[in-house]
Amino acid sequence: MYTNYKNKRNMNTLLSRYFGVLLLVFLFTACEEKPVEPITITAEDFHTSVNNVTEVMIHDIFSPPQASRIYAYPNVAAYEILASKASDYNSLATQLTDFEAIPEPATTEHLNYELAALVAHMDLSRRLVFSEDMITPYRDSLYQLWNTKNPTEYTTSKTYGLAVAEHVAAWMDKDMYKETRTMPKFSVITDDPSRWQPTPPAYADGIEPHWNKIRPFVIDSAAQFKPVPPPAFSMDKSSDFYKELKEVYDISESITKQGDDAEEIAIAQFWDCNPYVSVTRGHLMFATKKITPGAHWIGIAKIASRNAGHDVMETMYTYTKTSIAIADAFISCWDEKYRSNLVRPETLINEHFNDNWQPILQTPPFPEYVSGHSVVSGAASEALTSIFGDGFSFVDDTELPYGLPVRSFSSFRAAASEAAVSRLYGGIHYRAAVDNGLVQGKNIGRFINASLKMKINNSQASN
Template sequence: MKSKIYLLGLIVLFFISCKKQESIKVTTDDYCAAVDTVTGIMVHDIFSPPVASRIYVYPNIAAYEIMVQNSTKYQSLQGQLKGLDSIPKLDPKSGVNENLAALIAHIEVSKQLIFSEEALEKYRDSLYEKWGSENQKEFDISKEYALKVVERIKIWMSKDNYKQTRTFSKFSVHPDQAGRWQPTPPAYMDGVEPHWGEIRTLVMDSASQFKPKAPYPFSIDKNSAFYKEAKETYDVGNMISKKLTEVEITKSKQIPEESAIASFWDCNPYATVTQGHMMFAKKKNTPDAHWINIAKIALKKSKSDFKTTVFAYTKTSIGIFESFISCWDGKYKTNVVRPETYINQNIDENWRPQLQTPPFPEYTSGHSVVSSCSSIILTSIFGDNFSYTDDSELPFGLPKRNFKSFKQAASEASISRLYGGIHYRAAIENGVVQGTNLGTYINSKIKFFKSK
């Protein structure tokens, strides 16, 4: 009897050992979680909005280029994005799990772009251990191919002029030159990324391709367009302050809508808090992170598959990256003074905006450009009337907001800069035009789908 049981056990073990291991399953949720992990690290590391756009775009492109290797629907961006070529080809018979390789590439490229590498390595290693236990052979083959693509992407991104701009001079501030940007309270930081317009574009012919209309000529004449714009920002800020005071007096729980909108779209990673002699940074999303999360919300609501997920993140991040180059190129060329500085010098020396003024020149509004461009791109993917609930700011203590479309959200994000007291109306409206034109151009210029 014992010998029969022993023999039966050997047979069972034989069949178990011969049983083919199942393929490692990598889902939309897995990819979104990896993007969210990188976002969390970026918030912790306090990257500027322009630099954050770079951290999003290259990992997504790396994943996309793997995902399209044997796709019948999507096509490569090689030859379409400046300098992108020589992505290693994938033999369909190699045994590589494309979804797995795409996610590995995303993580490994991200690691090259952040400061807190250990945090991402910890996340990565937990996934590697899990995948290896599920199917070691498939994991090893997929990882080997992914790393080949990563090496190619690293070479490509190293030539975008980012490293060179780290050594360029700081932005020169001349307080005696009226109308020019000056550092603002409370931190009085230097101008952030004054050379971002020199970063290699991916799609645009040049950083100035979508150059906006010129700002109004600086003037302190009360009849001038510039003064009237500053006065509008001042009056709107006072109106909101009055409403907030009434809320405090009546102990109402209903925050004025304009104030709620300004706070929701603040997205200033440089916001600081002063306590006594100490000053520390508040952890906040960047505009990039907010719109990347909106893409995730749309993907989850539409129950998109893995390939659609990588495509949507990639196209959105390309738009955001180009938006910051376009906007920053203009900011430092026009070098327009912020409302806070102008109002304090010419209207009311005690006035403060609801939002802290970000540390760079005013024209045009970055959120207007980025939001408008992102809305055009997301609309091209999910449709005109895609309603959703935006929970992007929940981690920062702000409630959800509902939108009927991406364009409505972009419009609200843009006007939030007036409510927050950090922009004039021209920078907002012309920023919207700038971002809309850029998004439309990207939609027509880059071909993501193969011709039928």
């Protein structure tokens, strides 16, 4: 009996020790940190974020000037975070009007600068569009993925990215955009035949008549690169203005007779970039949506960055410099548009030559002089040339989603020249608006190249 009791007690002791060891193993295993994966952000992640912004802008039908603003601020925020740890890039603080240095991170331990930059880009993009719900699902899916991979790195980097976004947003909110939303519409009541009038089919009001009040990024003022005046309005057949008007009509008639195979029509359609084309079917009117001129050049920046094999820093450098040039180009261009307030070819051709005539492209709703696409293309091409050099050839597939074939260019400047003349082929601009607008844009781009010291020892810079 005593022996059985002793054996039983020994057995209980062994079992207790066994379960004790198991408990210790369990507790030790439970306390172990879960394995984490490093979070890698690539240039393609930023291309995707920019593409998402473009898609939302198409959906929301932002005007070309508005779209330029939406690209610029998120790019600046992302660039600033990346440049803060890059030895060969400078901050834009004090280089951009009224822009102060971004806040320092609370800690650099577990801080992923690329992730923080992408967070800032997505957050500011979300703030700048109407359809936030088109951006947040993608953002939230990334947040969930990053949190699963490495919650500490994700939390630290997200916190910093949002802090920088808040800093840039505070600067952004002082650029006069909100104030211009409450300013009066552009008055078109006039008997002056030289003044702009709304054009068919929508007869829309003039878009963004107060855009020259928006704070520029680099140029001193909206009027700094004021172009030479257009030819004096005159319907005298010997006047320069009449000759330019007749040229628009004659070119349109000539290329229309050639049919859809005309190269000029292909060029006009490729560079149309009208975000809102009104289509009338009987009593029904609807719109077809496309990218803006600025979005087309942002697409070219993406193509060039990919072709050059750019990393994250180089990619955001390209996007940021290009978008700043585009934004300032629109401010400068719109300053002239509502100063000269010149009538469009369609209005005069219908009145004096052919009341059934229609331009190949739909006339956009704002004054004629100067050509916005010419100014923007000139500025963007100079910014891109300063990064990649002259003679950088590329295939432009930006318009493929809209059913248009690719076009090839030997340089950014060659693309800009074609974009400018496309407005003449399309029947929506006179020759002076095209030529002088391109010069204006190139001057803006060269000024930005000379003023912004973004990349240290940029040997490719070419003015």
